[in-house]
Every structure is written in C-alpha cells, then in structure tokens.
Amino acid sequence: xxxxxxxxxxxxxxxxxxxxxxxxxxxxxxxxxxxxxxxxxxxxxxxxxxxxxxxxxxxxxxxxxxxxxxxxxxxxxxxxxxxxxxxxxxxxxxxxxxxxxxxxxxxxxxxxxxxxxxxxxxxxxxxxxxxxxxxxxxxxxxxxxxxxxxxxxxxxxxxxxxxxxxxxxxxxxxxxxxxxxxxxxxxxxxxxxxxxxxxxxxxxxxxxxxxxxxxxxxxxxxxxxxxxxxxxxxxxxxxxxxxxxxxxxxxxxx
Numbered sequence: 460x461x462x463x464x465x466x467x468x469x470x471x472x473x474x475x476x477x478x479x480x481x482x483x484x485x486x487x488x489x490x491x492x493x494x495x496x497x498x499x500x501x502x503x504x505x506x507x508x509x510x511x512x513x514x515x516x517x518x519x520x521x522x523x524x525x526x527x528x529x530x531x532x533x534x535x536x537x538x539x540x541x542x543x544x545x546x547x548x549x550x551x552x553x554x555x556x557x558x559x560x561x562x563x564x565x566x567x568x569x570x571x572x573x574x575x576x577x578x579x580x581x582x583x584x585x586x587x588x589x590x591x592x593x594x595x596x597x598x599x600x601x602x603x604x605x606x607x608x609x610x611x612x613x614x615x616x617x618x619x620x621x622x623x624x625x626x627x628x629x630x631x632x633x634x635x636x637x638x639x640x641x642x643x644x645x646x647x648x649x650x651x652x653x654x655x656x657x658x659x660x661x662x663x664x665x666x667x668x669x670x671x672x673x674x675x676x677x678x679x680x681x682x683x684x685x686x687x688x689x690x691x692x693x694x695x696x697x698x699x700x701x702x703x704x705x706x707x708x709x710x711x712x713x
Contacts, residue, residue: 469532474626477528481619484527488520510593511604518611525619539618540674552676556667557683560660567659568652575651585650593692601689602682609681616642616661617668617677635665660684 469477492498501512529536536542572582596604616638624634642665643658660681668677 469623469626471627471629473532474623477532478620478623478627480528481524481615481623484524485517485520488524489517492516514604514608518607521611521615525614528619539614539622540668540672541614541618542673544671544673544675548671549673549675549679552667552671553679553683556663556676556680557687560663560680560684563659563663564656568655571652571655582652585652593689595693596689598690601686605682605685605689608685609678612642613664613668613674613678613681616645617664618674621665621668631669635662635669638665 498513498516501516502509505512525539529538532538568582572578620641621634621638624638625631628634628637639658639661642661643654646653646657649657664677664681667680668674671677
C-alpha cells in the first residue's frame with residue numbers, strides 16, 4: 460500500500476490523479492472559452508490590452524480549479540503553502556530572490572544561445588516579437604496585473620502542482636525541477652528563449668517556496684519580477700538595439 464506524502468497525507472495515486480485533473484480541467488476551460496468566442500471578442504474590443512485579458516482568461520479558471528481540488532480533497536489552503544507567513548520574512552525573501560532571478564537569467568540565457576549556436580541578434584529578434592505584444596501601461600495597472608499573475612501562477616505551480624509532484628516523486632528537488640519545466644512549457648507562446656527564461660525563473664520561485672515552506676514569498680517575488688519587467692520593456696525596446704549595435708561594432712581588444 461503506497462505511503463502518503465508527509466506534507467499532504469496523500470498517496471502517489473491521489474496526487475497523480477489531481478495532476479491529471481488539473482491538466483484536463485485547464486485544457487477544458489480553454490476549449491470552452493475558445494468555442495464561446497470570448498477571446499476573439501476581447502481581441503476585437505481591446506486589441507491593445509489583449510495580453511492582459513488573455514491572462515485573466517487563464518488565471519481565473521486556474522484559481523477556480525485549485526479551489527475545487529482543495530475542497531474535494533478537504534484540504535486547507537496551508538496544504539499548498541498558503542498558510543500564514545511572517546510579513547518580514549516574506550518581504551525579505553522576495554527582495555533577495557528577485558536579483559537571483561536576474562543573475563540566473565544572465566547565466567542561463569547566454570549559455571542557451573551558445574548551445575543552440577545562436578547569436579545575440581537571435582535573442583533580440585525573438586524578444587522584440589514578444590515585447591510588441593505587451594501593452595503599455597502606467598505603474599498602477601502594472602502592479603495590479605503583476606500581483607494577479609503572481610497570484611494565479613504561484614498558487615497553481617508552486618502551490619498545487621509542486622505539492623502534488625512532491626507526493627508523486629517522493630523527492631522535493633525532483634519535484635522542483637519538473638514543476639519548473641512544466642512552468643516553462645506553459646509559456647511556450649513566448650518562444651523558445653521565453654521558455655528557457657520562464658523555466659529558469661520558475662526554478663528560483665520553486666526553490667523559494669520550498670525553502671520558506673510558503674507560496675507567499677514566491678508570489679511576491681513573481682509580482683516584483685513582472686513589475687520590473689513590464690516597466691522596463693519600453694526602455695529595452697528603445698535602447699537595446701542601439702546598445703547592441705555599439706557593442707558589436709566596437710573593435711576587439713587584447
């Protein structure tokens with residue numbers, strides 16, 4: 460008879476069933492939305508902010524699915540890391556984790572480019588396509604959007620999915636890695652480099668949630684990271700090509 464995960468009181472079979480239910484319910488919700496024509500209607504009515512609305516159409520069903528599974532399993536929110544957490548520790552962990560995310564990206568993305576034999580122009584071209592789809596917002600909507608994204612993605616990935624993978628894998632760190640890869644694949648619409656970036660950030664967030672035994676620090680880290688990114692995108696679009704041209708046109712020195 461399979462032993463239950465000590466953190467969840469669940470067997471491998473129960474956890475695997477929950478993961479399958481999450482996948483099917485998420486896919487089903489998106490199929491229903493596509494059939495309803497709501498995404499196309501939103502794109503017609505608000506083309507400049509369609510990315511925000513598209514995220515809401517993913518985020519709201521995600522939160523509902525997590526809530527449904529917790530209710531059916533009769534588990535409290537703390538079972539997936541949503542219990543009470545010290546405010547100071549949560550803020551401190553987030554402030555420490557944000558620069559770690561950027562340092563990790565500065566290492567992983569160039570390494571990925573070397574592995575696939577691509578240059579920096581490839582990175583700029585792929586990221587520019589994504590940046591063009593991101594709406595230009597003032598700081599208040601950016602903060603609200605970032606908090607919502609942090610909420611639904613962390614509750615789903617670093618909350619429910621990571622907890623269930625721990626029960627299935629019987630290894631916390633294997634669960635951390637697998638959940639991060641799933642998180643990256645979930646962002647496939649951002650292109651291959653986007654998948655590498657989100658997988659890397661997802662790995663940091665999963666480590667934060669695991670080490671603090673709480674989703675709240677990862678949620679705040681995610682929101683801060685997205686806020687910085689959304690605020691910085693217009694600057695990158697304007698100045699990054701010029702900086703790269705200057706860098707590549709400089710003579711080599713010994």
